[in-house]
Amino acid sequence: MSNLILAAREQVAALTQSAYEKAAAAGVLPAGAAVAAKVDIPKDVSHGDYASSFAMAAAKALGKPPRDIAQALLDHLDLGGSFFDKAEIAGPGFLNFTLGKNWFAQVLADVETEGMTYGKSDEGKGRKVMVEFVSANPTGPMHMGNARGGVLGDTLASILERLGYDVWREFYVNDAGNQIHKFATSIDARYMQLILGEENVPFPEEGYHGEDIKALAQAIYDAHGEGWKDLPEEERLERMAEYGLGVNIPKMKADLLKYGIEYDQWFLESTLHDSGAVAATVAELTGKGWTYEKDGALWLDTTRLLKEKFMREGKTQEQVDKLELKDDVLRRANGFYTYFAADIAYHSNKLKDRGYDTAINIWGADHHGHVARLQAALDGLGLDGSHRLVIVLMQLVNLLQDGKPVRMSKRSGKAIALADLLDEISVDAARFFFNNSKPTSPLDFDLDLAVRQDSDNxxxxxxxxxxxxxxxxxxxxxxxxxxxxxxxxxxxxxxxxxxxxxxxxxxxxxxxxxxxxxxxxxxxxxxxxxxxxxxxxxxxxxxxxxxxxxxxxxxxxxxxxxxxxxxxxxxxxxxxxxxxxxx
Incomplete structure (x- = not known):
């Protein structure tokens, strides 16, 4: 587990400390000083490869000018068998060290010995980390934002594994709640239009308009004809949702597999409701005094939780009072739990039930307002969400071709679908380009550049x-x-x-x-x-x-x-x- 940059830095500190102790033993410098010196890597290699500030840091304690201290150190410095060929005094008293062939030989040897494990460390000490990423609604094709989140999450998981963490990759499937109802009513409307005529069946105002919805309705019609038309509406919608999810989730898995991504688990939101975990989590928040009832609904006192969180993080009372904070509904007056309640339960499941030390989520930047609220809710459960839940906010992707934005997908009629993109460019290009900017920076994805075979790509x-x-x-x-x-x-x-x-x-x-x-x-x-x-x-x-x-x-x-x-x-x-x- 080689890290020769760090090893050389530590060796400079050890060599300098040893030289000080020898100079003190010889009576050249006063003994017993505890010196907090820095070892830096100069930008200009003419100043050496490493520079120690020991002499400046020790000047007050030793009562001597830094250059005099540096000279005493240099006189007692033993570089024999070390990574360094020489050391010299520079400026006000820096000791500059120049790497020698022992270090360069060791780099070649370490890469040879460690091979594809080169860069591995035990920094994580086996701590359990979950990386949740993509987690796209299973109501349509995965799009460009999902593609960026996919490679960011997958690569971050690989990096953490290399650093010695015990990493779990997870996809959270939102297979419950309002968006699934909207999904079902959209398929249902298209199905009824096939039977009764488009002009006779209004399409839901907030329905999903993509061609994929029409394709699902057509597939149901092809398989069942008009057999579902006269079913009770609730049963028909349940079947529509079940059929649509049965098509979409395997398609998502196949698209992501083609993209080089495999998950340890696809976690279904519905299991939280079915197991009673959502109700239990809300009850726990109530037991801890963080909820209240109003207008028949149960509310989380998010305002109080956030104020306590921000005060712990160093904000002043005046700063906190200026924030426009609001509370959140956990259970509606009709008895249904909100998506936020399920989200709290899911993250409690991660941190408490499954014992992950840290939960990392890759989210779109449009979710930024949700971050502190969720962390605060977990704080309210005693799970230290402010530290154990890490949210990486990812900015938007702009797809360019011929220098102009590409807005429409040839198949879905909405955002650019991942499957469409992988028809145009290689998986290698997609993964490299989507990972080529910090998550917090917007990404311009140039389709023309991605397929070029020259050094500009x-x-x-x-x-x-x-x-x-x-x-x-x-x-x-x-x-x-x-x-x-x-x-x-x-x-x-x-x-x-x-x-x-x-x-x-x-x-x-x-x-x-x-x-x-x-x-x-x-x-x-x-x-x-x-x-x-x-x-x-x-x-x-x-x-x-x-x-x-x-x-x-x-x-x-x-x-x-x-x-x-x-x-x-x-x-x-x-x-x-x-x-x-x-x-």
Missing amino acids: PVYYVQYAHARICSLCAKMAEEEHVAVPTAGEVDAGLLSSPEELALVKALARFPEEIKIAGRDYDPAQINRYLISLAGDFHRFYNAHRIKGEEPQVAKARLKLADTTRSVLANGLALIGVTAPVKM
């Missing part, structure tokens, strides 16, 4: 770097009879040019990039890294020969190229994109 650029290395290794084996050497056979000291050193440093960054992506809930961090790594490789390859070079140099460069190939394949796999051998 980011997925092609990264995949081409991988294929180029595969071709290089094959040619070296066939034409030069040179196989990729092991790390132990390579003299890393021969990798000394700026392009070579930059590429090895980029390879060493991969574990840190995974860590940052998980910390920030930003899977696009991996895309940015891969594009940058491919650029570093192309610059190295264009600047330095391998074939025909002096044997030891050729071997070192070939190993560097193949190590890059391994990390590119690793990163692409993390985002669910293939690493082609030929292009």
Whole structure:
């Protein structure tokens, strides 16, 4: 579980502390000072690879000028057997450390040893995390927003797995409530229109107008003729919903599978109602004093919950008083529970009943007003929702073709359907492009760019770097009879040019990039890294020969190229994109 960026940083701190203790033992510096020094990575490599602020941080405690302290440290610094070749004083007293061949050799060795597990860590310590994503209403085809949420959620889950979390992927199926009733009445109206004529059956004002609804009605008619027409309305609508869900949910599963996404569970909202979990959760909130009755309905005192939440988070009373807060209905006067009540029950199920340490949801930005309310409701249940429920809000996707927005789907008549998109472009392109911006940033998806085979297309650029290395290794084996050497056979000291050193440093960054992506809930961090790594490789390859070079140099460069190939394949796999051998 290598992280040589972190290891080098920790070694600088240890070497500096050891030098201080030796200087103190020699009477050069006062002993016993506890120094909180920082170790940074300078942007300008001419200042070294790592810089310690120990001398400045210790100046007051030691009663000496920083440069005098730095000189004492330098005089007692022992770099033998370390990652570093040299250290020098800079500026007001920084100690700058320059990496040596031991470190560069270790990077090559670690990637070789760890292979596709390179970048793995135990940071998560096996803590249980659920990532819930897509969770589209099963009332129609999945659209572009679902496509973006799918790859963001799936990639984030893979990143957290790599970081040592016990991850569960879940799709929450809203198969109950008002939207299912509207779905059923929409199919029913189209079915009746087939029998009685379109002009004789009004379509519900708020019904679903897509062509998929007409197709479902036609399928029911083809299978049952007019047999459902005279059924009692409630029974007929129940059958309509059941039939529609029976078609749509498997279609959603198939579309997502084609997109490279498989879930551990498809969790049905209806099971919460059927098991009594919604009623029990509402009763628990009532027992804890967070509800009240008004106009025959049962309300959650969301205002009070939010005020307490915001005060805990550091807002002032004045700030909280200015917020326009409102309460939420949990159970309507007709006795039916609201979607919000079911949502609270579902998240209580995640955190309490199933024991997840953290629940992460990928939601569209239009749900932003729901985030704090749900967290506060879970706080009211004693589940610490403000910390254990993490919502990643995802901005909209703008699909472009010929530089202009594409608004209509050729099949659904509404938003662009995922199935339509995957008819136009590869799964690799779709996954890479949808993961190519921070979730919090709007995404422009250029269809023309996604199918181009040149360096302007980011997925092609990264995949081409991988294929180029595969071709290089094959040619070296066939034409030069040179196989990729092991790390132990390579003299890393021969990798000394700026392009070579930059590429090895980029390879060493991969574990840190995974860590940052998980910390920030930003899977696009991996895309940015891969594009940058491919650029570093192309610059190295264009600047330095391998074939025909002096044997030891050729071997070192070939190993560097193949190590890059391994990390590119690793990163692409993390985002669910293939690493082609030929292009």
